[in-house]
Amino acid sequence: MNQLQQWKEQSMEKVWNGIEKTSESCDMLKTVPALALYLGLIHFNFIFILFATFFLSPSKALLVFGFLFLFVMIPVDKNSMFGRKLSKYICKNICSYFPIKLHLEDPKAFRHNRAYVFGYEPHSAFPLGKVALTENAGLMPLAKTKLLASSAVFYIPFLRHVWTWMGFTAVTKKNFISSLEAGYSCILVPGGIREALFLEPHSEIVFLKERRGFVRVAMETGVPLVPVFCFGQTNSYKWWKVPGLIQKLARFIKIMPLFYLGIYGSPIPFKNPLYIVVGRPIEIEKIPEPTMEQVDRVHGQFVEALQDLFERHKAKAGYTDLQLKIL
Numbered sequence: 600m601n602q603l604q605q606w607k608e609q610s611m612e613k614v615w616n617g618i619e620k621t622s623e624s625c626d627m628l629k630t631v632p633a634l635a636l637y638l639g640l641i642h643f644n645f646i647f648i649l650f651a652t653f654f655l656s657p658s659k660a661l662l663v664f665g666f667l668f669l670f671v672m673i674p675v676d677k678n679s680m681f682g683r684k685l686s687k688y689i690c691k692n693i694c695s696y697f698p699i700k701l702h703l704e705d706p707k708a709f710r711h712n713r714a715y716v717f718g719y720e721p722h723s724a725f726p727l728g729k730v731a732l733t734e735n736a737g738l739m740p741l742a743k744t745k746l747l748a749s750s751a752v753f754y755i756p757f758l759r760h761v762w763t764w765m766g767f768t769a770v771t772k773k774n775f776i777s778s779l780e781a782g783y784s785c786i787l788v789p790g791g792i793r794e795a796l797f798l799e800p801h802s803e804i805v806f807l808k809e810r811r812g813f814v815r816v817a818m819e820t821g822v823p824l825v826p827v828f829c830f831g832q833t834n835s836y837k838w839w840k841v842p843g844l845i846q847k848l849a850r851f852i853k854i855m856p857l858f859y860l861g862i863y864g865s866p867i868p869f870k871n872p873l874y875i876v877v878g879r880p881i882e883i884e885k886i887p888e889p890t891m892e893q894v895d896r897v898h899g900q901f902v903e904a905l906q907d908l909f910e911r912h913k914a915k916a917g918y919t920d921l922q923l924k925i926l
Contacts, residue, residue, distance in 0.1 A: 620738045625695045637693060638725070670756035679764065683764065697873045703739075714820075716816070716823070724857065727868060730746070744766055745767070745768050745784070747769075747787040749770060750770065752769075772816065779820045789807055797926060798857070806926050817883055818894065822883065824880070825879075828875070828876050828878075835868035838860070876912045902925060906923065909923045
């Protein structure tokens with residue numbers, strides 16, 4: 600073991616001796632640009648395309664579209680020094696904005712050099728709090744993390760660069776398994792964007808009963824499953840579900856099937872404190888080809904652990920009367 604690795608382990612032991620971490624105080628001059636980079640680039644592309652379509656000549660509009668296409672095709676350097684610095688800047692300032700308080704039920708159960716599968720719920724309009732689980736946020740005792748997101752994200756100019764630098768990767772089985780085997784903890788929302796279809800005011804909806812793929816991958820690789828619940832996230836945006844056929848089309852092309860608005864109608868969320876609870880890891884026996892019955896058994900353990908996590912912590916989070924529905 601080299602000196603750098605020993606220093607990292609000693610640093611982890613000193614920092615992660617508590618069970619609750621709170622993000623640093625918010626500096627709006629730093630936080631707003633960080634939120635805009637993380638959440639506003641989809642809107643930027645949309646406005647950019649509308650402007651080119653209606654206010655530029657056809658030749659100039661084609662030049663703009665070509666420019667955007669170029670940024671879709673240019674490979675992203677995952678190890679870029681600029682990208683790493685930008686990622687830390689975004690993650691730390693997003694956490695300080697709400698602010699985010701992260702509670703670990705059992706800090707000693709985590710080893711910073713081991714991989715875990717974090718099942719983060721709920722999705723809400725946007726799963727804002729999951730960046731708090733990354734190593735760049737500095738709130739979790741993890742050395743390497745990957746955030747799994749819809750593959751559609753990686754075809755959006757500029758956003759694909761920023762999210763790749765932040766540690767996002769397309770949520771495919773191949774990426775999922777290869778990340779775990781490389782020692783990365785993977786953070787995903789099992790309910791995915793489909794969960795947004797079931798949003799209701801004053802309650803939390805989790806679309807989990809049909810989602811077993813993440814459990815199967817965890818079993819195939821022998822990686823522990825960790826239930827995570829974020830309180831307060833659903834109140835970070837006002838939202839409106841798209842109707843009927845438009846909703847089906849949105850799901851088909853793997854984009855969010857609802858409109859959501861933050862402060863002054865922008866993508867900047869409301870400053871609603873987030874309380875994230877990280878449960879104890881569920882140890883799993885490695886089974887290269889698990890049967891459906893084996894997957895169902897472990898899936899049931901995860902669902903039960905998530906429900907229990909919610910019930911035990913909702914009062915402390917300030918949501919005593921909140922109900923969780925697992926669909």
